[in-house]
Amino acid sequence: MISSACRTALRAATRTTVSRAVPRAAATAALRATASATAMTMPQRRGIQTLDFGGTKEVVYERSDYPREKLHQVLGKDVLAVVGYGTQGRAQSLNARDNGLNVIVGVREGGHSWKLAQEDGWVPGKTLVDIDTACQRGTIVMNLLSDAGQKEAWPAMQKHITKGKTLYFSHGFGVVYKDQTGIVPPKDVDVILAAPKGSGTTVRSLFLEGRGINASIAVFQDVSGEAKERAVAMGIAVGAGYIYETTFEKEVYSDLTGERGSLMGAIQGIFRAQYEVLRANGHSPSEAFNETVEEATQSLYPLIAANGMDWMYANCSTTAQRGALDWAPKFYQATKPVFEDLYRSVKTGEETRRTLDLNSRSDYREGLAKELAEIADSEMWRAGQTVRKLRPENAK
Numbered sequence: 001m002i003s004s005a006c007r008t009a010l011r012a013a014t015r016t017t018v019s020r021a022v023p024r025a026a027a028t029a030a031l032r033a034t035a036s037a038t039a040m041t042m043p044q045r046r047g048i049q050t051l052d053f054g055g056t057k058e059v060v061y062e063r064s065d066y067p068r069e070k071l072h073q074v075l076g077k078d079v080l081a082v083v084g085y086g087t088q089g090r091a092q093s094l095n096a097r098d099n100g101l102n103v104i105v106g107v108r109e110g111g112h113s114w115k116l117a118q119e120d121g122w123v124p125g126k127t128l129v130d131i132d133t134a135c136q137r138g139t140i141v142m143n144l145l146s147d148a149g150q151k152e153a154w155p156a157m158q159k160h161i162t163k164g165k166t167l168y169f170s171h172g173f174g175v176v177y178k179d180q181t182g183i184v185p186p187k188d189v190d191v192i193l194a195a196p197k198g199s200g201t202t203v204r205s206l207f208l209e210g211r212g213i214n215a216s217i218a219v220f221q222d223v224s225g226e227a228k229e230r231a232v233a234m235g236i237a238v239g240a241g242y243i244y245e246t247t248f249e250k251e252v253y254s255d256l257t258g259e260r261g262s263l264m265g266a267i268q269g270i271f272r273a274q275y276e277v278l279r280a281n282g283h284s285p286s287e288a289f290n291e292t293v294e295e296a297t298q299s300l301y302p303l304i305a306a307n308g309m310d311w312m313y314a315n316c317s318t319t320a321q322r323g324a325l326d327w328a329p330k331f332y333q334a335t336k337p338v339f340e341d342l343y344r345s346v347k348t349g350e351e352t353r354r355t356l357d358l359n360s361r362s363d364y365r366e367g368l369a370k371e372l373a374e375i376a377d378s379e380m381w382r383a384g385q386t387v388r389k390l391r392p393e394n395a396k
Contacts, residue, residue, distance in 0.1 A: 048060070048061055048062075049062070058245070059244070060242055061217075061242065062241070062243075063236050063240065063241050063242065065232075066232065066233055068099060070233070071099055071101070071236060072100065074226075074229060074230060075140070075233050075234070076101070076102075077139075078102065078139045078140050079103075079104060079137055079138050080093075080096055080101055080139075080140050080142060081104050081106055081135060081138020081139075081140065081141050082103060082104070082105045082106065082144055083134055083135065083141065083143050083145055083153070084106075084107065084113075084143070084144040084145035085105055085107045085113035085114075085116060086144065086145075086146060087199055087200025088144050088170055088196070088200040088203070089107075089113075089144035089200070090116070090117075090120065090200055091201070091204035092170070092200070092203065092238035092239065093105050093142075094120060095203065095204065095207045095238050096238050098207070103127065104122075104127050104129060104134055104137060104138065105122050105128050105134065106129055106130060106131040106133065106135065106138075107130070108130065108131070109130050114128065131153060131156070132160070135157050135161070136160050138160075139164075139165055139166065140168055140230075140234070141160070141161060141165060141166070141167055141168060142168040142169075142170075143157070143167065143174070144169075144170055146359065147171065147174065147356065148355070148359035148360045150173070150174045150181060151181040151182060151183070151360070154174070154181065155182070158186070161185065161189055162189070163186070163188040165190075166189060166190040166192060166230060167185050167191045168193070168194070169192075169193045170194060170195045171193070171195060171252060172247075172249060172250075172251040172252035172255075173252050173256075173352065175191065176248050176249050176252045177349055179349075180349060185220070185221060187221070187223075188223055189223060190221055190222060190223050190224050190226075190230065191219070191221040191227075192218070192220070192228075192230060192231035192234065193216075193220070193231065193248055194216075194217050194232075194234045194238060194240070194243075195215055195217075195218075195246075195251050196215045196235075196238065196239060196240060197214045198214075203238070203239045206241070207239040212236075212242070213239055213241060214240065214241060214242055215235045215239075215242075216244050216251055217231040217235050217244075217245060217246070218245065218247050218248050218250075218251055219231055220248050253343070253346050253347055256346045256351055256352075257339070257342055257343050257346050260342055261339055261342055266338075271292050272378075272380060274288075278291065279379070285380075285383040286383060286386070286387065288380070288383070289383040289387050290387060292380070293380070293384060294387050298391075300312055300316075313325070
């Protein structure tokens with residue numbers, strides 16, 4: 001149980017500025033207008049910074065370093081061809097369009113993504129075209145297909161990646177694991193990366209709120225001498241609030257490790273283990289879920305996000321503090337070997353071989369639906385459905 005001080009800190013850390021009484025459509029419109037106005041009027045407050053990250057100096061680029069006017073200086077003559085309309089393709093194309101850039105979307109005509117793009121205001125034959133046409137017309141070809149989709153589409157795309165163009169990715173997967181994907185960019189084009197650190201849904205929502213997500217940028221090939229500046233400008237254009245530098249290799253190694261580890265895979269594993277231990281010892285589903293998931297996501301994680309782990313500890317009871325400090329080293333010792341094995345699997349390409357194999361199968365979506373249903377139908381997450389309904393904001 002968290003202390004009253006912890007709850008007070010939580011309220012302060014997570015206070016929102018948009019009233020829940022505002023209808024969703026009206027709120028979205030207001031946020032969009034705010035984001036657009038912010039993009040047009042934000043002054044350049046300071047120069048590009050070098051900041052200290054735990055004792056290591058790194059260059060950081062902020063949205064204020066690339067206001068709308070500068071974005072248009074760097075990218076105003078380009079045609080941004082977004083290939084793919086999944087969560088990243090959709091978010092990045094809409095954000096770039098809202099920033100006033102010339103954007104077209106390339107997807108398979110008549111498919112689900114084509115229909116969704118039409119609903120978002122892309123015009124067939126003009127700003128909504130097939131992939132082949134998008135690659136022909138684009139001067140910055142943004143390859144935002146899935147990793148498996150990039151492998152499949154590359155043979156048809158590569159003939160349109162001609163001298164002077166820029167090839168853009170949001171993930172280093174295709175280029176780094178070229179022995180598995182076959183993606184080898186031509187030598188006479190810039191190859192850049194801007195990788196938002198979150199789902200496309202979050203990339204879009206934070207942009208509409210006028211905030212922006214953190215992102216990394218990298219340059220694989222710099223033929224023009226301007227690749228880094230274009231990478232940073234693209235990162236801001238598609239919704240980044242601040243940007244740090246990396247390489248294609250480090251981006252994909254850290255990204256794949258994070259997804260399988262503390263961002264997604266490890267969380268499900270740890271939640272499940274604790275929940276099952278509590279249930280095996282007679283605790284009710286509601287109690288087990290609240291003490292495993294709900295308190296973490298609703299009370300403690302927001303405090304970590306606001307000011308760090310030590311601050312969260314400091315704002316909880318002395319009993320909770322003592323227990324956490326005593327047991328953290330044990331979990332560290334238990335999990336570090338797993339993370340080391342995971343990183344090795346990523347770096348050697350074992351993970352990507354499995355990903356490409358499974359995600360390329362014709363029955364992949366059916367298999368995925370079955371795996372997700374197993375999670376959704378488990379007692380823990382069925383209990384979670386009931387718990388979420390009891391949150392005050394969800395009360396009818």
